[in-house]
Amino acid sequence: MSKEQLAIHGGKSVRDSYLPYGRQWIDDKDIQAVVNVLKSDYLTTGPIITRFEKEIADYVGAKYAVAFSNGTAALHGACFAAGIKKNDEVITTPMTFAASVNCILYQGGKPVFADVDPKTYNISPNNIKQLITKKTKAIIPVDFTGQPATLDEIISIANKHKLIVIEDAAHSLGAFYKGKKIGSISDMTMFSFHPVKHITTGEGGIITTNNKDYFEKLMQFRTHGITRNNDKLFQYHGPWYYEMQFLGFNYRMTDIQAALGISQLKKLIQFIEYRKRIIEKYNMGFKDLEQITIPYQKKDHESSWHLYIIRLNLDQLTVGRKEVFEALIKENIGVNVHYIPVHLQPYYQRLGYKKGICPNAEKLYEEIITLPLFPAMSEKDVEDVINGVKKVIEFYRY
Missing domain, CATH: 3.40.640.10 (Type I PLP-dependent aspartate aminotransferase-like (Major domain))
Known part of the structure; x- marks a missing residue:
């Protein structure tokens, strides 16, 4: 795929409309x-x-x-x-x-x-x-x-x-x-x-x-x-x-x-099942992508899947998280970051909390991106997210 094909360089994005990372389903x-x-x-x-x-x-x-x-x-x-x-x-x-x-x-x-x-x-x-x-x-x-x-x-x-x-x-x-x-x-x-x-x-x-x-x-x-x-x-x-x-x-x-x-x-079980189907598609779509780590699930910890977070393996990419995030936004994929570690917030810094007290959390923050995940996503929405991530990662990989 050439650079010219990427939306971040003026090419056509994978989606014509913006897909949020989350949205309610009201009937x-x-x-x-x-x-x-x-x-x-x-x-x-x-x-x-x-x-x-x-x-x-x-x-x-x-x-x-x-x-x-x-x-x-x-x-x-x-x-x-x-x-x-x-x-x-x-x-x-x-x-x-x-x-x-x-x-x-x-x-x-x-x-x-x-x-x-x-x-x-x-x-x-x-x-x-x-x-x-x-x-x-x-x-x-x-x-x-x-x-x-x-x-x-x-x-x-x-x-x-x-x-x-x-x-x-x-x-x-x-x-x-x-x-x-x-x-x-x-x-x-x-x-x-x-x-x-x-x-x-x-x-x-x-x-x-x-x-x-x-x-x-x-x-x-x-x-x-x-x-x-x-x-x-x-x-x-x-x-x-x-x-x-x-x-x-x-x-x-x-x-x-x-x-x-x-x-x-009354719809909770159905909502969770929809989320799990999306997770399965994401995991399958990203399983061979060495530049990202998909979520790890511990045995006997059955998630209800509120968020799907990928972790960038930055040593295999030519840029940092910020550039990948911005590229996905230009693909009309509404990504997010969950979360900025609370102790790094200005208010908590003024209370005396210092950077370095939670190194795992701080490193994690630099490498994560939240992908769209909500029950009303269509199969095309899911495929668009997978294709968009692959497209951006392919552009920025070593």
């Missing part, structure tokens, strides 16, 4: 579910939220679920329920969206970054062990791209040191760890319902747990710290009475969001 049943709520007596906090919480809890096999306005709010609630306070240390991964770490700061805690496994890109249990101190209160593993973290090792470490595990499962609704559904294993588990996730409520998040105390704290935290539960009131003035017992937040989901979530949940 008429979803729309009708929302319309039904709009015609009902409740728009904000009503019975549909309770129903959605029960359906999520039942699906993952947890006793309780508490819905929040978004995943970040849910993580904040989990940190509150865990009792994280000023100067408590919480160990987490830098390879995640900022929310996984910011929630620690919201409670006055101190994030401690453990490096990632160079194969799975998930947090390293061995590094966690090395970072535990007397101040450590909790661990927040992230199921990166949908592949569960090594939960048995992490929970064993937590039990030994009396720590709480808050699993950030924003990527892994529908995933399994050693035969158990994600959402039923850790002390608390957060799922996100952002439009690019497995199912969407527009914005939204939820915490699942088997712990009644965490459940009650989460419920009160999302409603300004207010309770109407007679068993918990310090006083009782009458049936109108309620008490604000601590400083909570207005983090409630709406019935509108919950209705969309209930409708979407």
Whole structure:
């Protein structure tokens, strides 16, 4: 293939229109579910939220679920329920969206970054062990791209040191760890319902747990710290009475969001199957491409495939990740990068975190590109991505 054929040099791109890296799938049943709520007596906090919480809890096999306005709010609630306070240390991964770490700061805690496994890109249990101190209160593993973290090792470490595990499962609704559904294993588990996730409520998040105390704290935290539960009131003035017992937040989901979530949940298994078919095609299409490394899946870690990330073998390419990324964009393939390690963000640098503390994560960041992956992709979309990647890699390979 000649240089002139490449879109980056003015030639025709593999696609005529832009393909995003992720996109929701909304059908008429979803729309009708929302319309039904709009015609009902409740728009904000009503019975549909309770129903959605029960359906999520039942699906993952947890006793309780508490819905929040978004995943970040849910993580904040989990940190509150865990009792994280000023100067408590919480160990987490830098390879995640900022929310996984910011929630620690919201409670006055101190994030401690453990490096990632160079194969799975998930947090390293061995590094966690090395970072535990007397101040450590909790661990927040992230199921990166949908592949569960090594939960048995992490929970064993937590039990030994009396720590709480808050699993950030924003990527892994529908995933399994050693035969158990994600959402039923850790002390608390957060799922996100952002439009690019497995199912969407527009914005939204939820915490699942088997712990009644965490459940009650989460419920009160999302409603300004207010309770109407007679068993918990310090006083009782009458049936109108309620008490604000601590400083909570207005983090409630709406019935509108919950209705969309209930409708979407009915399609979750189908959505995941579509994702897996795309993964199979990607893996087959890229298996002989020496210039990239395709995702590694650990045995007994059944991913729900939120993201498909390729890792560039830069020693076999004439350019860096930036040039490959820009070339794919010019091919109308909507690539992305997940993630910039959180400790490298300017805000965290000002807090004193230094480059070099997580070398695996930092090296990974320089070499990864996220390819489009969502259920509504057509076979042609998938083929276009494969052809586009091959075209660009062929141009830039040694």
